[in-house]
Amino acid sequence: MPDRHAVPEGPTSATGAAARDLHAFIAGLPKAELHVHHVGSASPRIVSELATRHPDSKVPTDPEALADYFTFTDFAHFIDVYLSVVDLIRNPEDVRLLTYEVARDMARQQVRYAELTITPYSSTSRGIDERAFMDAIEDARKAAEADFGTVLRWCFDIPGEAGLASAEETTRLATTDGLRPEGLVSFGLGGPEIGVPRPQFKPYFDQAIAAGLRSVPHAGETTGPETVWDALTELRAERIGHGTSAAQDPKLLAHLAEQRIALEVCPTSNIATRAVRTLDEHPIKEFVRAGVLVTINSDDPPMFGTDLNNEYAVAARLLDLDEQGLAALAKNAVEASYLDAAGKARITAEIDTYTSAWLTP
């Protein structure tokens, strides 16, 4: 499907036929995804439908024109475009449509389980009623599980650049009994890192953790390893969104490996936002070499011209993986997920059964 950042043939690529086989293997491989944004998952089909509903928006309705619109000069430009798509989500019906259709696109890629990062502040601050918002995502979650078999869970994230009022509001929405949605499992922090120090969010993470949520902030995407340390020590992160710059700090890598703190690696995203120059310079190899639990994710797939299957193909090329290696990556995501033990065992068994059947002559 995607071609803007499609995996290029590298020096370690197998022959064309073998590479095609690996793509077919990936397409059928049962997968879990831990780092993917709600609004950032809106495909051209979904964006076009929302833009047609709201014709005063500057977002193109033509799916072809969206490829250009989704080409970014830097991280700040990406956030501007991202917020213009946020502006298309204006009522609970838009929220439900987006959520259900994103699950449909996931199911087509054999995604069995996804933790979707939602920024509720962006919707409630634009006037969507908070209860109607929660009902819309929960209704879509249940319908998607029944109709597509994809299990969704939520991570509510603070949009860091929007300030402490947004942190306060996100924490309230995530921890208030009767409001907090059943599918909510974790608490995050997104947006730009430059000029948005992580420690200021400590009280909000403390409150969310006390309410039983897991801490999964973005860190080290656009700033250095000290931001990852801040996420660990101040926000008590249990997984790190991106963590790209951790590769610059061997002590940090050793700590992540020892504590089994997973990195949510999103290779194509890092190129699209210019956090990393080229795929060949991506530090994923250093993470694996250091023994860090690496998971593969798509972040904002249509905006970055990718999807989860393409990210697995990128990982296969960068790490020189065969089918067993890809299955191990898929199992890493299950292990690092906040699915219950029975759910983890079910998807892991499905990955094993699929892989042995594929490899049996």
Ligand SMILES: Nc1ncnc2c1ncn2[C@@H]1O[C@H](CCC(=O)c2cccc(C(=O)O)c2)[C@@H](O)[C@H]1O
């Ligand atoms: N790769 C990424 N890395 C980091 N974040 C990413 C990535 N992809 C998507 N996001 C999302 O972008 C949001 C940012 C939104 C934001 O900063 C903002 C600022 C001012 C006002 C408002 C508003 O809504 O009024 C919002 C984050 O919360 C996060 O969920």
Ligand SMILES: [Zn+2]
């Ligand atoms: Zn992200």
